[in-house]
Amino acid sequence: MSSTARGASSQIAESLKHRVTDGVYAPGTKLPSESALCAEFGVTRNTMRRALSALEKAGLVVTIPGTGRTVRDPDGPTRPSPP
Structure with missing residues (x-):
């Protein structure tokens, strides 16, 4: 991985x-898709x-396979309940 890619991912x-x-992204809301964020x-x-x-490592979002990434409620459970 290049230092440019590392720097870009850190800035993002x-x-x-x-x-x-x-x-802007409230707890419980889904983040935009990877492709939308890549384009942005x-x-x-x-x-x-x-x-x-x-x-995710910082505890700000959780990933649910097949659903996407959701902003974690800092006062809630570490993983949201499935829909």
């Missing part, structure tokens, strides 16, 4: 983190996945 993770903490930030899917993985 920071930007998305601010959106979560500022309430102009990066590859691998770079976006690294950024989203950083958010």
Whole structure:
């Protein structure tokens, strides 16, 4: 992985983190799809996945296979209930 890709994923993770903490993406809401975020930030899917993985490791989002990524409620369970 190049340092440019690492830097881009870190910057994207920071930007998305601010959106979560500022309430742009409220707890319980789904994040936009990977492809939508890739288009918005102009990066590859691998770079976006690294950024989203950083958010998950920070406890800000959870990934539900087949459903996508949801903003975690800091006062709620670590994984949301299935629909």
